[in-house]
Amino acid sequence: MKFFIDTANLAQIKEAAELGILDGCTTNPSLMAKEGITGDKNVWNHYKKICEIVDGDVSAEVISTDYKGMIEEGKKLAKLHKNIVVKVPMIKDGIRAIKYFTDNGIKTNCTLVFSPGQAILAAKAGATYLSPFVGRLDDINLDGMELIHQIRHIYDNYQFETQILAASVRSSLHIVKCAEAGADVVTCPLSSIMGLFTHPLTDKGLAQFLADHAKANQK
Secondary structure (H helix, E strand, O other), X not given: OEEEEEOOOHHHHHHHHHOOXXXXXXXXXXXXXXOOOOOHHHHHHXXXXXXXXXXXXXXXXXXXXXXXXXXXXXXXXXXXXXXXEEEEEOOHXXXXXXXXXXXXXXXXXXXXXXXXXXXXXXXXXXXXXXXXXXXXXXXXXXOXXXXXXXXXXXXXXXXXXXXXXEEOOOOHHHHHHHHHHOOOEEEEOHHHHHHOOOOHHHHHHHHHHHHHHHHHOOO
16 A cells, blocks of 8 residues: 655655655645645645655646636646646546546546545546545544445456545554555555554563663673
8 A cells, every 4th residue: 555645744745755655645725725835836836846855646736626727727737747646626527627637648636535426437537546535524424434445346346447545544543444445545644654653562562672681781
C-alpha cells in the first residue's frame, strides 16, 4: 500500500519524505488556505515546491466545477510538473473531464467519493485514482471502511485499473483498516503516519534493553 501525506505544509511533507516511506501527496483548497496560500499564482508555485520534495504523484485540485473550466485549469496544472495529478470532483462534468484527461495522457484523482456507484463511474472514465472519504462517512454514522471493501470487490471483479486512494483518514487505526480492506493508497496527516510507530511494548522493551546495556557497561 502506498502512503500519501494529506497536507500543504512543506515542513510536514519534508519530514514524511525523510522517513523514506512517502509515495505521494494530496492537497485541496482548504489545506492551501490553512497554510495561507491564496491566489492562483501562489498556489501553483506551492505545488511546484511540493513536487520538488515528493518523489511521486502530487494531487492538485481544480477549482472550476464546469467541464470547460476544469479542462482549461487541469491542463495548466498538469504542465506545472510531471508529478502532478489533476484532482477532479465527483460530479457529472467531473466525470466528463476525467475521460478527457485520460484520453490525453493526464493523470487524475476523482475526489469526494461516497458510494460504490460513484466509484464505478470514475473507473469507467479511466481515473488514475479514486478518493473515497472514509472519515466523513464515519461522521454521519456510516461505515467508511465498508465502502473501501465494496469498491475493492467491484474493481477486482472487472479488473479496473483505477487505484483506490482512501482519503479522510484520521488515525493510525484507519490506516491499518484501509490496508486490510485492500486500499491501494492511503492519504492522511503526518500524525496518523507517526502513530504507526507507537506501541507500549516497543517503548518498554527498548527502555529495558538500554537499561540492561547501561548496567552491563558499569561493571
